[in-house]
C-alpha cells in the first residue's frame with residue numbers, strides 16, 4: 001500500500017510533534033524548516049497538562065526532566081530592585097519548565113529517524129486539487145503531497161499562502177517582547193526576578209545556569225518594522241527602558257552587544273477555521289497567544305490531536321480536520337479569553353494598577369504563608 005504523504009512546514013514544537021505521530025502511523029513525512037539548523041531561542045516554556053502524556057508516550061519526559069530549568073520561585077522587585085514578594089513556583093501535576101530550544105531538540109531527536117528534513121528552505125506556492133497539493137519551495141524541487149501542515153509559528157508562511165495576509169488573523173496586543181542571553185551564571189540561581197515600572201517588565205530567568213533576560217513592554221504597534229532590523233529593535237528596547245534603575249543599564253548594555261536577540265510583537269492569532277481543503281494549521285500558526293498562555297503545551301497537544309484525527313483510518317480528510325478543530329478549540333478558546341488579564345498582571349499599565357498587583361500578591365502570600373517575606 002502506498003504511504004500517505006504529509007509536508008510539515010516548521011520543525012518547531014508543533015511540527016516535530018505532529019511529524020512523530022504521523023510517521024508512527026505509517027505516513028511519509030517531510031519537514032521544511034526555514035532556519036539553517038534547529039538551534040533556536042532559549043526562552044523558558046512549560047510542558048504541562050495535556051502535553052505531559054504526549055511527551056511521556058514519545059519517551060522524552062525523562063530527558064525533559066533532566067533539562068528542566070532551576071526556577072523555584074518568582075521574586076517581585078520594586079523599581080529600585082528591593083524585594084517586595086517571593087512567590088513559590090511549585091511544580092504541579094508533574095509539569096516541567098525547559099528552554100524552548102531544549103524542548104524542540106528533544107522532540108526532534110524522537111522524530112528524526114522517521115522523517116525527511118529540508119533545512120534552510122520555505123514553501124513558496126501551494127496549489128491544491130481534489131487529490132493532492134502541489135508545492136514549490138525556495139530551493140528544493142517542486143513536490144506533491146496528500147496533506148500540507150502549517151506548523152510554522154506566529155508568522156506562518158502556510159497561513160499567508162493558503163488563508164490570507166497575516167494582518168487578517170493576527171492582532172497586536174499592545175506589547176513587545178525581546179529576549180537575550182546574559183552569558184553568565186545567574187545572580188539568583190533558583191529565582192525569576194521581576195522588575196516592573198508601569199508599562200514595562202524586565203524578567204531575569206536563571207534558566208539552566210545561564211541567565212536570560214526578557215523585556216516585555218507596552219508600546220503602540222510599530223508599522224513597517226523589519227523583523228531582521230536588529231539595530232532598530234535594540235533601539236526600541238533601549239528607549240523603552242531608559243532611565244530605569246537596578247541592573248537595567250548593565251542589561252541594556254548586554255542587549256546592545258548581543259547577536260542573538262529575539263524580538264517580536266506580542267500577538268494573538270484568531271481564525272474562524274484552521275483548514276482549507278488539504279491544508280491545515282497547528283500551534284502558533286493557528287492560535288498563537290504568544291507568551292501569555294501555554295503556547296508550547298497547546299502546540300504539542302494540538303499536534304497530537306491533529307495526528308490522531310488524521311490517523312483514524314475510516315475518516316475522510318474533511319471529517320478528520322473537523323474532529324481536530326472541535327477537540328483542540330476546547331483547549332485554545334479559554335486561553336484566548338484570558339490573554340488580557342494575564343498581560344495586565346505581568347505588565348500593569350499604570351502606577352495604580354502596579355501598586356494594586358503588588359498589594360494583592362503580598363496579601364495572597366501572607367494569607368498562604370504567615371510571616372515576613374524572605
Ligand SMILES: Cc1cc2nc3c(=O)[nH]c(=O)nc-3n(C[C@H](O)[C@H](O)[C@H](O)COP(=O)(O)OP(=O)(O)OC[C@H]3O[C@@H](n4cnc5c(N)ncnc54)[C@H](O)[C@@H]3O)c2cc1C
Pocket residue numbers: 009010011012013014015032033034035043044045046047100121122123151152153154155156157158177179214282283284285290291292293294295296297298299
Ligand atoms: C519570550 C517568550 C516566552 C514564552 N514563554 C512561554 C511559556 O512560559 N510557556 C509556554 O508554554 N509558551 C511560552 N511561549 C510560547 C511558545 O514558545 C510558543 O507558543 C511555541 O513555541 C509554539 O510552538 P510552534 O511549534 O507553534 O511554533 P514555534 O516554536 O515558533 O516553531 C515554528 C517553527 O517554524 C519555523 N518557521 C517559521 N517560518 C517558517 C517558514 N516560512 N518555513 C519553514 N519554517 C518556518 C521556525 O523557524 C520554527 O522552527 C513563549 C514565547 C515567547 C516568545
